[in-house]
Amino acid sequence: MDGSPPDGLYQQERRRRLAAERMLDRAKRDLSRAHAALVANADRLSRDYLAERETNLRLTERQAQVLAQRKEAAEKADRARRRLWHALEAMRDGFALFDAQGTMVAANHVYLNLFDCAGVVGPGASAAEMFEIAAEEGSFDTGDQDEGEWADAMTERWHGDQFDPMILRHYDGRIIRLSDRRAPDGDLVSLAVDVTEDEARVDALAAARDTAEATARMKADFLARMSHEIRTPMNGVIGLADMLAEQVTDEEGRLSARTIRDSAEALLTIVNDTLDVSKIEAGKMDLRADRFDLEAMLRDCIRLAQASGRARVPIALSWPLDASAPVIGDEGRVRQIVMNLLGNAMKFTSVGGVTVRVARAPDAVSIAVADTGPGIADAQRDAIFEAFGQAGDAGLSTKEGTGLGLTISRGLAERMGGTLHLSDEAGPGATFLLSLPLRMLEPGPSLPLLPATVALGPGVICDALAESFSAAEVEVLRTTSGPHPLVARAQDVPADAVAPIVLRDGAPVEAALAARARAVLSLPAAAADLAAALAVSDEATRAPGPVFTASGGAARRILLADDNQTNRFLLDRMLAGGALDYTIVEDGAEAVAAQAESRFDAVVLDISMPVLDGIGAAAAIRAAEAEAGLAPVPLLALTAHTGDEMGERLRVAGFAAHLTKPLKKQILLEALEAAWAAQGAPGQPSVTS
Template sequence: MLAQRTECETGSEPMDIKFTNRLSYKQARLTVLAGFILGTLLSLIQIGIDYASEDASINREMRALLEISHNPASRIAYNIDSELAQELAQGLLQSPAITHVRLIDNNDTVLVDVQRPRLESSYRMLSDFLFGERREFQDRLQLSHMPDEYLGTLFIEVDTFAFGSRFLKRAEVTLLSGFVRSLILTCILLTLFYFMLTKPLVRVIRALSNSDSRNPNQGKLSFPPGHEQDEIGVLVKVANQQFVSMATEIQQRRNAENRLTDYLNELENIVSARTNELRASNASLSQSNEELEEARRRALDMAQARAAFLANMSHEIRTPLNGLLGMIALSLDSPLNAEQRQQLSIAHDSGKVLVDLLNDILDLSKFDAGQLELERIPFDLGSMVEDTASLLSQNAAPSVELTCLIDPTFPALVLGDPTRVRQIVSNLLSNALKFTRFGRVDVRLRRETGGVRIEVCDTGIGIPHEAQVRIFQPFTQAGAGITRQYGGTGLGLALTNNLCEAMQGRLSISSEAGFGSQFSAELPLPAHTLAIAPAPLQGQIAAISTAGSGLDELLATLLPAWGLTYQRHDHLDTLTMQQPDLLITDNLSALFDLRPAVKAPILLVTAYGNFLPTEQATQLAPLQQQARPLTRSALYQSLHRALNGADTMTPSPLQGTPNNERRAHILLVEDNPVNQLVAKGMLAKLGCDVRVATHGAEALERLEQHDFDLVLMDCNMPVMDGYEASRKIRQSGRWPTLPIVALTANAMPEERERCRAAGMNDYLAKPFRREELLTLINQWVPL
């Protein structure tokens, strides 16, 4: 009964289609709408033409009337006959359009001046708008046999309403007739579309609703008369084909059901036999599930313990590292002799290597947790590559030539994450320097379509083909002997590969055992600022170096782009015939043979820490010494000094002149005395006024007593930690815009969110550098 009721309800649906939802109505509506718009436009065009014609007819009829009245008016003016003038005026006033007639003679005597009131109507305002309220015409009177003698003037004032009312009535009839035509067209189209489209479709829908698709003997639908070959006929034909297919499928399903019934009877016997076996298996599975659940709980506990270990390790290692590196950095700013400065620099660089190792471990855990975030800011990639190479040059063997080869057309600034790109360059370069004892290590930087390409090439031990796949795996190196001989954790290349993939880039390797390696990082870093060419120089530069050396390639690339003439020589003998403006060499053995044969200034490019003593340098004066890798900025400065004879120079566009001097009142909240000294020393170097609080409660008291521009808040402190102190500062409402920056040794990702939730504005992980502190102060305490 329910199925029959559903069929009945379905069968009644075609009759419930609303009139406005029918296709005939929709098609008629669109057709009539288009016809109505088109008819209205045509009517408006017709009315516009009629308006122009009527407007012209006013002037034309009045001019004709003036021509008719010209001779009588001229005789009246000649004879000065007022009675005839009165009769002429009354005759002109018989025209419904003329409301005022005035005739004067040649002495300006008024012979007649007659007018009548205007007609009033509801159309007058529109008529006046279209044709004007009135028009005046005048005719200069003269006789035909005396054309040069002026007899007087006939003035006529016309009320345009007589013409305007006639035009408006015609326009009204035009618009009404167009509207009536549209209504008639609507009715005709509705009727036609109903009989041609809606009625046949309703018949087909009713037939489909009354059909039973489950009946294999279902008859075919009949074609509506006259629609056998159109779209409705195709619809009926497709429906009949579907009925045949459905009947065939139903019959096949019934046969299959019969076969399934037989199979079910057989399966019942099999299931009964297997039931006992399954009960035993279920018991075994239950025990296995319990063991798996226990293993899952242990894995979760281990993951939590690992995360806690990483957080604690980060905090416990970074806190003393911050004090160590900070104190060394402050000591480097004090007066030191060369040996002390070199020793402290090595200690500072070694501490930074330890920080980089710690960052690699934490970054690898971020990759595993999917929590790595990338910045997109403009930065100078060329200078960053040179700075990184200069920092790592102390790791190069004395017989290894380290060179930075940057395309002169490389952009001044690119968009990306400078921290992560520096990690990529540092890891690749450190890896190349570690495994290269002789030859060259080159860092090449050039622009490519859609990004940049960073290449690190070396002449080291190379990597066998079978080991090139696994070197990108964490804690893996090319072989066990590599670890014993060269050391390392095996994290650098794995982290570099992950960083390239996170930036939508690609890291590739080309290497052969015993013949060096080439690592290429293709990164999608778009250009932000195009290359800035330095001021051109003039002069002849000569170099004594080995053919194909890194120094020769660097000079041959940069010097012509700076407007200089460059020539390389193998020996001093080939140089004696000319005197260059500057001689550049990296050959220490032939250095003392240059004087006095060569009088030009000398630029010596040597390995890190291998400068000549003061006594020897004095013997070769004028002499400048630069450590490898030779940066663009250092080379440009040396050339400028040598060619212009100046000891000081204005910095080239390849180097900046940062101004670190500023004045800001800062509250430092830190419980560790060493970290207090480090932060106070850095802030004092930056020109800041610093007040110290040892915990959060004391920080609140300091805020009550003084005004501060910035709060540097340590997170883990006794009495009141940084989180609670930040919440109380925000809840008080007294310092709503005061910037609070977290200083914490915990570098895990969740720490940043915890600081923001407590109301802090920014985050700085320990150990931090003075440059990072300056950047943060510039951001939150603008000048």
């Protein structure tokens, strides 16, 4: 056995060494894993720290921004508060804020100075204390209330929810309007406004208004009196001038009489225009709402304008053949406007003509008055409607008239709810458009069967008829020859025309032409007459004029009373040789006695008479009739007074008609005939013309 260790020990040692190496490797691996985990955890912690630090840095910056914004907002709010307070302090009016319990929160110096006790009344004081102190120191006029009652009433008002403005009179003479309003949260805002100047201005305006109204009344009374005083002598001037013109045989005398009459009528127009302007300005232009025939009124206006002596050109009427004529309105005022427009048109038209065109609607009417004169410059379009403004101011040659016609016409149109203006349409001359709310009372007439084609002669008259026929769907030919029915003025009808419809403009139609004419119609012709003449043969005969006879055939007897000697003379000359039997007395008492002694068929009474005026005489006559059981006779009033208020007085007094001086014979006769016709006496004829 040698010295070497045995194999078994060697193997054991080797196994232990290998085991130790394996343990060392395992420890190295465990240590490596632990080191890697430690490094990973350190990295994670580093990342978390960095992220948290970044977040903290951002939060710090945001917090700084928020703090900066809060500081800026606080500074802005403080500036706004200071500005608001400075604005409140700079206010001329007093301002105060109270909380829901009535404690003053803030007030400017103007509000506090009203109480003259700013040291006591201020923020923290209650409303009750404020009013008690104001009452004790006499800051305000408490009126009939004692100091305590006034303070209690003000405090009680303060605790309400709704506040009416209150006027307080300060001891120094200022007038303060206290306006209070409660906010939704219960706070109350009080505003004290100094209205001293406003109240003084209101008082001054009221005084000026009273002065103006008194002046207007004096003006109206003066104009009414002057109208009466001027009309009375004008009645004699115009009436006697008419008689002289009829009775004087030499041409020079007739010319002188006509000059007197025309001058008197021109003066009367000025009086009427001045009175109308005064009434319109004072708002006392009363209107009537009566039934009247619009077409007949327009035809009357054209006839009057054509006969005035001013017309140098024809005046035509374009009326729809199927339009209804009866309307509701103030006929007199509509007539006045149309006459003013026609007079204005004729004044400036020397060639061509004037045309009146009518357009109808159920509740309105439009009347256009167009002329072929020189027209009106654009710069004068508004001026012509001003008082005393005339188209002559636009550079035209004429300056006649008062310059009030268009002013009155526009005022009347607007008073009736309508308009009057100058048309903007291009064309020769000027066209005035009048629109009025005149209601149609019934449907238009049923037209007879009209011919398909109608021939019309030349001229403005036939131009207007062409519009009417075309609107009725009748073809119009502008010729005087051919087989078609011809409508033309007498001077335009050719010798070979068969059964023409002749339009007569005043001069008599030659017998030969009248014999072969289908119809002879006076201008302006009525639409119904034109339609009937075209549809049927002219078999109508001329109706008789007015008849002034009673049922037994004797002449009617009338009684007239007027205290003015000139007027009595005029009435005597006016009725002399006529169909009426008349008696004239000097005053109302004589009229009552004469009617009682010998009963007349009608009584005409002047209103302004001594002893017994016209209204008193009318009452006495009616009383005598009632006592005797007699039917009332027609009473007619004769007066120089104008105005609807006079008309109403006379209507209530029982007068059948109101005749205005200066009186014309035809107007008197027509009024008498109308009164007798309305009376409906047996055998009484109606008025025809």
